[in-house]
Amino acid sequence: MPFQSRKDQFHLPIGMIYLDGNSLGPLPRAAADRVGRTMVDEWGDMLITGWNKAGWMAQPMALGDRIGRLIGAEAGHVTLGDTLSIKVFQALSAALAMTDRKVILSDSGNFPSDLYIAEGLIRAFDRDLELRVVAPEDVAAHITDEVAVLMLTQVDYRTGRLHDMAALTAQAQAAGIVTVWDLAHSAGALAVDVAGCNADFAVGCTYKYLNGGPGAPAFIYVAPRHAQTAAPVLAGWLGHDAPFAFEPTYRPGEGVARMRVGTPPVIQMAALEAAMDVWDGVDMTDIRDASITLTQRFIAGVEAACPQLELASPRDPQTRGSQVSFRHAEGYAAMQACIAHGVVGDFRAPDIMRFGFTPLFIDEGDVDAAVAVIARVMNEKLWDDPQFQARSAVT
Numbered sequence: 001m002p003f004q005s006r007k008d009q010f011h012l013p014i015g016m017i018y019l020d021g022n023s024l025g026p027l028p029r030a031a032a033d034r035v036g037r038t039m040v041d042e043w044g045d046m047l048i049t050g051w052n053k054a055g056w057m058a059q060p061m062a063l064g065d066r067i068g069r070l071i072g073a074e075a076g077h078v079t080l081g082d083t084l085s086i087k088v089f090q091a092l093s094a095a096l097a098m099t100d101r102k103v104i105l106s107d108s109g110n111f112p113s114d115l116y117i118a119e120g121l122i123r124a125f126d127r128d129l130e131l132r133v134v135a136p137e138d139v140a141a142h143i144t145d146e147v148a149v150l151m152l153t154q155v156d157y158r159t160g161r162l163h164d165m166a167a168l169t170a171q172a173q174a175a176g177i178v179t180v181w182d183l184a185h186s187a188g189a190l191a192v193d194v195a196g197c198n199a200d201f202a203v204g205c206t207y208k209y210l211n212g213g214p215g216a217p218a219f220i221y222v223a224p225r226h227a228q229t230a231a232p233v234l235a236g237w238l239g240h241d242a243p244f245a246f247e248p249t250y251r252p253g254e255g256v257a258r259m260r261v262g263t264p265p266v267i268q269m270a271a272l273e274a275a276m277d278v279w280d281g282v283d284m285t286d287i288r289d290a291s292i293t294l295t296q297r298f299i300a301g302v303e304a305a306c307p308q309l310e311l312a313s314p315r316d317p318q319t320r321g322s323q324v325s326f327r328h329a330e331g332y333a334a335m336q337a338c339i340a341h342g343v344v345g346d347f348r349a350p351d352i353m354r355f356g357f358t359p360l361f362i363d364e365g366d367v368d369a370a371v372a373v374i375a376r377v378m379n380e381k382l383w384d385d386p387q388f389q390a391r392s393a394v395t
C-alpha cells in the first residue's frame, strides 16, 4: 500500500516546502504539549521523584528500543544520550579496544566530526594508530588485514551516496575487522538492518529524519555478541552496573547500558518521545519506496527544467539515500534565493545544493511545487543579488 503522509502531525510553516529534514526535522505537533507536561507535571510537581515516578531514568533504553525497531536492532541493544560526536567516540574507542591492529579505515565522504574524533583518539591512545581516509568508491579495495576498524557513515552527507552496509560489513569481518556505522543520514530514511548486516557498532542522531528537535540525544547500538564485553572509554556513572551504589571504581553496566554516560536530557527526550509516536506503525520499507518515488520525481523535474544544475547524487536510487544534491558554482546564493522563495534546502561547500526528502511530511505535490520554484530561481538568476551572497555563520 502506498505510504500515507503524516503531514498533519507536523507543524510546518505555511508557504514553506521544507526539504531540509535531513539536517533538522520539523516540530511534531504533539511535542510542545508533551514537553510542557514534562516540565510542569513532572519536573514541576514531582521534582526529584520524577526520576523514578515519571520513568526519566528508564527513557534512554525505552526510547532506544523504539529507534531500534527502525534500524533493525535486537530489543534492548540501543541506548540514548549525549551528542552523536560523543557516540562516535564511544563506539570507535570500544571497537579499537577489541583489536591490536593499527589502521582506522574511513572515507572522504564521512562527516568531519567522525574523522576528528578518530584523530583525537589516535592522539589520546598510547598506541601506534593511523587514520586512513580513502575515496568512498575505494573503501572495499582498502579492506586488508592491516585494518583494525572500518568506520563509515552509511549515507554521505553531501552527495547522498549510499554504502552497501551488508556487503562491506561482511567483507570487513571476513578480514577480522570491527565495524562502526554512523547512521545519521539513514535512521528514519532507509530500511536499515543492523542485526541482519551483523554490524558490530552503530550510532546515529535523532534530530534529522527522526524529528527529535535541535539537540536531541544520539543513539548507540552494540551488537549482542559484544554487549557484555565492550569496554567504554567514556565510563560515566550512569553506565556503571550500580550507579546508585556510588562505588569509587567503575564496573560496566548490563549490555549497551554501559554506553550511557551521565544525566539523560529529560526535556529533550520528551520531545523525542512525541516524535517517535509519529513513527508508530510505520514500515521502513514503505518509507524507502516513497522516498525513492519522491527523489526520482525531483531529479527528473529539476533536470528537465534546469540544465545548468549537475546531479551530484548517484542516479541509481538503490545507491542513494533520501537526499538529492546538485552542483552549481553559485550554489550558496542560489540556495539562499530558493529559501527566500519558500523552498528550504541547504548548501554544503564547495558547491552542493542539498535537498532532503522525508515521506512523513513531503509528498509529490511538494516535489512539483519545489521544482517550479527552483526552476524560476535558476533560470531567472534570482540568486544574482547581493542579499543572497552574504554568508551566514551557520548554513
Ligand SMILES: Cc1ncc(COP(=O)(O)O)c(C=O)c1O
Residues within 6 Å of the ligand: 083, 084, 085, 086, 110, 111, 113, 114, 153, 157, 182, 184, 185, 205, 218
Ligand atoms: C554523519 C554525521 N556524524 C556526526 C555528526 C555530528 O553530530 P552531533 O553534532 O550531534 O555531534 C553529524 C551531524 O552533525 C553527521 O551528519
Ligand SMILES: Nc1c(O)cccc1C(=O)C[C@H](N)C(=O)O
Residues within 6 Å of the ligand: 022, 023, 024, 111, 157, 394
Ligand atoms: N547538527 C547540526 C547543528 O547543530 C547545526 C547545523 C547543522 C547541523 C547538522 O546536523 C549538520 C549535518 N550533520 C549535515 O549533514 O550537514
